Amino acid sequence: MTSGGIGRSVSAWAAGAFALFGGAAWANPEPNQLNMTKGVAEWSPYAMHMVALWVCVVIGIVVFGAMFIAMFRFRKSRGAVAEKWSHSTKLEVVWTVIPVIILIFLAHLATGGLTSFADTTNSEMTIKVTGYQWKWRYDYVDYKGKGVDKVGFMSKLEETSNRTRQLKSNLDPAKIQVDGYSTYLLDVDKPLVVPTDTKIRFVIVGGDVIHSWWVPALGWKMDAIPGIANAAWTKIKEPGVYRGQCAELCGQDHGFMPIVVKAVPKAEFEQWLAAQEDEAKVQKAAQTAQTVQAAPAPAPQG
Amino acid sequence: MAHAATHDHHDHHGAPKGFFQRWVMSTNHKDIGTLYLIFSLTMFFIGGAFAMVIRAELFKPGMQLVQPYFFNEMTTMHALVMIFGAIMPSFVGLANWMIPLMVGAPDMALPRMNNLSFWIMPFAFLLLLSTLFMPGGGPAGGWTMYPPLSLQGESVAYVIFAVHLMGISSIMGAINIIATILNMRAPGMDLLKMPVFVWSWLITAFLLIAVMPVLAGAVTMLLTDKYFGTNFFNAAGGGDPVLFQHIFWFFGHPEVYIMILPAFGIISEIIPTFARKPIFGYRAMVFAIASIAFLSFIVWAHHMFAVGLPMGAEIFFMYATMLIAVPTGVKVFNWVSTMWGGSMTFETPMLFSIAFVILFTIGGFSGLMLALAPADFQYHDTYFVVAHFHYVLVTGAAFSIMAAAYYWLPKWSGNMYSETWGKIHFWSSVISVNVLFFPQHFLGLAGMPRRIPDYNVAFANFNMISSIGGFWFGASQLIFLGVVIHCVFFSKKKAADRSWEGAKGLEWTVPSPAPFHTFDVPPVIHDDELAHGNTEH
Ligand code: HEM
Ligand SMILES: [Cu+2]
Ligand SMILES: [Cu+2]
Numbered sequence: 001m002t003s004g005g006i007g008r009s010v011s012a013w014a015a016g017a018f019a020l021f022g023g024a025a026w027a028n029p030e031p032n033q034l035n036m037t038k039g040v041a042e043w044s045p046y047a048m049h050m051v052a053l054w055v056c057v058v059i060g061i062v063v064f065g066a067m068f069i070a071m072f073r074f075r076k077s078r079g080a081v082a083e084k085w086s087h088s089t090k091l092e093v094v095w096t097v098i099p100v101i102i103l104i105f106l107a108h109l110a111t112g113g114l115t116s117f118a119d120t121t122n123s124e125m126t127i128k129v130t131g132y133q134w135k136w137r138y139d140y141v142d143y144k145g146k147g148v149d150k151v152g153f154m155s156k157l158e159e160t161s162n163r164t165r166q167l168k169s170n171l172d173p174a175k176i177q178v179d180g181y182s183t184y185l186l187d188v189d190k191p192l193v194v195p196t197d198t199k200i201r202f203v204i205v206g207g208d209v210i211h212s213w214w215v216p217a218l219g220w221k222m223d224a225i226p227g228i229a230n231a232a233w234t235k236i237k238e239p240g241v242y243r244g245q246c247a248e249l250c251g252q253d254h255g256f257m258p259i260v261v262k263a264v265p266k267a268e269f270e271q272w273l274a275a276q277e278d279e280a281k282v283q284k285a286a287q288t289a290q291t292v293q294a295a296p297a298p299a300p301q302g
Numbered sequence: 303m304a305h306a307a308t309h310d311h312h313d314h315h316g317a318p319k320g321f322f323q324r325w326v327m328s329t330n331h332k333d334i335g336t337l338y339l340i341f342s343l344t345m346f347f348i349g350g351a352f353a354m355v356i357r358a359e360l361f362k363p364g365m366q367l368v369q370p371y372f373f374n375e376m377t378t379m380h381a382l383v384m385i386f387g388a389i390m391p392s393f394v395g396l397a398n399w400m401i402p403l404m405v406g407a408p409d410m411a412l413p414r415m416n417n418l419s420f421w422i423m424p425f426a427f428l429l430l431l432s433t434l435f436m437p438g439g440g441p442a443g444g445w446t447m448y449p450p451l452s453l454q455g456e457s458v459a460y461v462i463f464a465v466h467l468m469g470i471s472s473i474m475g476a477i478n479i480i481a482t483i484l485n486m487r488a489p490g491m492d493l494l495k496m497p498v499f500v501w502s503w504l505i506t507a508f509l510l511i512a513v514m515p516v517l518a519g520a521v522t523m524l525l526t527d528k529y530f531g532t533n534f535f536n537a538a539g540g541g542d543p544v545l546f547q548h549i550f551w552f553f554g555h556p557e558v559y560i561m562i563l564p565a566f567g568i569i570s571e572i573i574p575t576f577a578r579k580p581i582f583g584y585r586a587m588v589f590a591i592a593s594i595a596f597l598s599f600i601v602w603a604h605h606m607f608a609v610g611l612p613m614g615a616e617i618f619f620m621y622a623t624m625l626i627a628v629p630t631g632v633k634v635f636n637w638v639s640t641m642w643g644g645s646m647t648f649e650t651p652m653l654f655s656i657a658f659v660i661l662f663t664i665g666g667f668s669g670l671m672l673a674l675a676p677a678d679f680q681y682h683d684t685y686f687v688v689a690h691f692h693y694v695l696v697t698g699a700a701f702s703i704m705a706a707a708y709y710w711l712p713k714w715s716g717n718m719y720s721e722t723w724g725k726i727h728f729w730s731s732v733i734s735v736n737v738l739f740f741p742q743h744f745l746g747l748a749g750m751p752r753r754i755p756d757y758n759v760a761f762a763n764f765n766m767i768s769s770i771g772g773f774w775f776g777a778s779q780l781i782f783l784g785v786v787i788h789c790v791f792f793s794k795k796k797a798a799d800r801s802w803e804g805a806k807g808l809e810w811t812v813p814s815p816a817p818f819h820t821f822d823v824p825p826v827i828h829d830d831e832l833a834h835g836n837t838e839h
Contacts, residue, residue, distance in 0.1 A: 028749075028760075029748045029749045029750070029758055029760035029761065030748070030760055031759070031760045031762070031763065032744075032760075032763055032764070033744065033747070033748035033749075033760065034744045034747065034748070035744075035747050035748075036680055036747040036748075037748075037749070045674075045676040045677040045679060045680055048674060048676055048677050049671065049674075049677045049680070052670065052671045052674055052677060053671065056667035056668075056670065056671065059667070060663070060664070060667060063634060063635070063638060063663065064660055064663075066638050066642070067638050067641065067656070067659065067660070070638060070641040070642045070644075070646075071641065071646060071648075071656070074577070074641060074642065074643060074644045074645060074646050075645075075646045075647070075648075076578070076645045076646060076647045077647070080644070080645045080646070081645055082577065082578040082579040082643070082644050082645040082804075083579060083643035083644070084579070084580070085643065086579070086580040086581060086582050086583070086584065086640075087582065087583055087584075088582075088583075088639075091635075091639070092583055092586055092632070095631065095632065095635045096628060096631075096632060099627060099628050099631045100628060103624045103625070103627060103628070106624065106670075106674060107620070107621055107624055109674075110620060110674040110675060110676055110677070111617060111620075113674075113675075113676030113677075114613055114616055114617060114620070114675055114676055115613065117676060117679070118613040118616075164364065165364065165365055165756055166365065167365045167366075167367075167368070167369055168365070168366065169364070169365070171364075172364075173363040173364045173759055174363070174759050176759075181760075182758055182759035182760055183758075184363060184758050184759050185756060185757065185758050186758050204610075206543075208450065209450045209451040209454070210448060210450070210451065210543060212608060212682075212683060214683075214751070216680065216749040219679065219680065220608075220676075220679035220680065221608050221679055221680070221682060221683070222608060222610060222679075223608050223609045223610060225537075225543055225544060225609065225610070226450060226537040226538070226543060227537020227538070227541075227542065227543065228537070228542075228543075228544065228610065230609075230610035231610070232610075244749070245749075245751050245754075246751070247608075247682070247683040247684070247751045248448075248683055249374070249443065249444045249448075249451065249753045250451060251374075251442075251443075251451060251454065252369070252370040252371040252374060252442070253370060254370075254374075254753065254754060255370065255751075255753075255754030255755050255756050255757070256370075256756075
């Protein structure tokens with residue numbers, strides 16, 4: 001490794017260590033990232049994760065501390081003589097009750113998180129997500145109370161990553177970058193475009209086997225299961241490109257079906273959506289023209 | 303001893319001479335215990351070899367060694383072999399060897415069934431492993447076998463038959479253990495004077511009997527869905543893929559406790575021995591095991607927080623799961639209190655036990671975090687979960703088994719193992735296992751899903767560290783093999799009957815090595831010779 005490389009990784013470590021204790025907003029995985037992202041959405045489990053983590057750290061220090069003191073003080077080689085006691089009701093009550101109190105506190109936090117997550121009412125738009133082996137399909141269902149006309153597309157691993165990830169391709173994954181960030185296996189041909197500051201309801205289903213739609217920056221994952229329509233929501237606060245992957249084993253290319261969400265300001269989104277709708281219309285018109293020419297007698301509709 | 307002429311000579315003296323007679327036809331709990339232990343050690347190395355393939359492919363970004371489908375076969379087989387082939391049978395082996403010795407029984411209650419439950423296992427695993435060499439390959443849908451994915455495999459029927467065989471073996475083993483413990487204790491060995499290890503196995507055996515049939519049912523439904531046109535889990539036919547997950551985890555969560563309760567028992571025997579102080583809160587320890595076992599039946603859906611359960615269900619399973627932390631905490635606190643005020647020495651079994659307490663607790667911490675459903679929406683199916691279950695299973699279950707092996711090897715073989723090499727094995731293992739699994743917490747939190755053969759460059763460093771730890775840990779286990787072989791065949795140092803200064807309990811009253819038959823006549827029990835004879839303090 002060059003000294004530049006070492007320098008870079010040292011500073012990345014420092015950034016990571018800072019983030020663990022100080023907190024920083026990562027949207028996408030950083031080299032040597034140690035902790036969960038705070039995310040960019042209104043709903044985020046980050047705070048609860050940190051509380052739980054610190055609770056565990058403190059309990060760990062107390063318990064392991066006591067253990068190390070015991071191992072130091074009560075060793076035979078230091079002449080320790082074993083005592084005979086093996087019971088203390090008082091102590092046992094204490095270390096049953098204290099954990100219960102801590103757990104009630106954590107349960108209270110988590111219940112709040114669950115209730116707000118489960119509430120998909122008042123959403124301003126709906127997107128249907130379908131998992132396939134091994135790509136995603138996005139259909140825009142409605143936006144601001146109006147149905148969206150035929151906007152939907154497949155989204156799959158982008159071609160350079162796909163070529164690089166072939167067995168013994170001898171291509172260098174580190175070369176695949178956008179703005180200095182590695183996007184190897186985390187980039188798609190066509191991202192999901194969504195508006196910021198909008199409560200978006202996702203309806204998530206599986207097309208063949210079970211998949212799981214996960215973008216860490218949005219704070220959750222939700223399984224995409226055949227025959228079941230799962231609901232989840234997000235409200236993205238900052239524009240940006242947020243990357244994720246399928247999180248449920250779905251066959252050989254499970255590792256190769258990334259998710260990219262591009263969040264843009266509302267106005268920009270509306271323009272984009274209108275353009276997509278127009279395009280869909282043009283396509284549809286072209287298709288009908290073709291069908292009319294090729295098959296004057298329309299097939300009977302069942 | 304003068305023996306009655308009516309008795310068959312072999313009944314009272316050494317083992318049968320012929321290899322086939324002795325090992326294949328065995329009905330002796332010690333020999334069958336040995337068979338189980340050898341089998342599980344073999345499986346440990348086979349499952350370990352699969353893990354080496356996984357870690358080698360994950361050494362750096364890009365696909366260098368295997369095709370993604372084969373990678374999935376490796377993760378699936380690794381888990382199945384380690385769970386059903388390494389951890390579970392080794393606990394059964396320890397039960398076979400030690401339970402009769404600990405309760406003063408001459409053998410297991412059902413010796414012929416004991417033979418059968420062991421000899422089913424090699425065939426089950428031959429069947430399972432043979433799928434790797436078949437066209438279409440082995441199972442690649444994960445050890446959890448979720449449909450519809452698992453039904454895409456070509457090896458479904460083989461795997462399911464193998465699982466059935468393992469299940470039958472486990473159930474028979476469990477029946478045998480319950481029958482032995484409840485009926486064959488020497489007079490005076492009251493239930494509440496039994497070693498904690500025996501208690502833990504009694505409870506585990508009930509768990510096994512309760513949930514192995516559930517697994518059998520789940521996989522049979524898979525089988526009929528695949529070959530007989532049923533639609534239990536097929537949404538297109540009106541079935542429900544999530545139903546499988548409910549049934550599977552109704553088995554699966556108790557299953558993970560099947561793999562840790564006997565470990566709790568082992569640790570509860572070893573720590574008092576080397577602290578030279580009775581276990582703290584014997585009754586609380588037993589009660590904690592029982593309550594963990596009970597709770598394990600009502601927490602299964604914590605593996606399913608991301609399948610979109612109704613909120614009420616998520617809340618119920620979250621609370622129930624968090625409750626398990628209470629009895630688990632009691633156990634940890636009691637082990638620490640057992641050490642407090644003792645007179646400790648640190649032979650290899652004790653080192654493994656201390657590492658167990660610390661590292662299992664770290665696995666418990668991540669378990670508690672995973673129990674918080676909203677946070678699990680992030681953690682689920684990432685390397686954070688992988689780190690969690692390897693802390694509880696490798697540094698938990700597997701470390702306890704190694705502790706047990708070092709602890710009882712002198713009794714089994716009559717020789718002392720090499721303490722120096724035992725310690726080298728310990729330190730090498732305990733350092734490498736943390737290099738292997740600790741960074742996986744970071745990977746999971748940073749967003750790396752589990753069960754993927756390749757990953758973004760941002761995850762490269764920790765994966766490389768983890769792989770190095772993996773190879774190192776794998777190599778360290780060869781030391782273990784060496785220590786065991788040396789101890790059994792070459793060690794010159796004879797073990798005393800009571801091999802450890804602070805050891806109490808009936809197993810230390812018989813000679814080392816334990817003769818082929820022990821306790822033909824029930825021992826006379828003196829409470830103060832038992833590890834837990836006087837629990838009233
Ligand atoms: C304090 C006690 C524990 C708690 C609260 C706990 C909690 C959990 C939770 C919530 C999960 C699901 C994580 C996810 O998939 O998102 C999980 C996974 C798992 N746990 Fe634990 N756990 C505990 C102890 C144990 C023990 C003792 C074992 C085994 C010895 C164990 C083995 C596993 C395994 C194997 C999985 C992963 C299963 C899979 O998806 O393949 N856990 N645990
Ligand atoms: Cu997938
Ligand atoms: Cu569980």
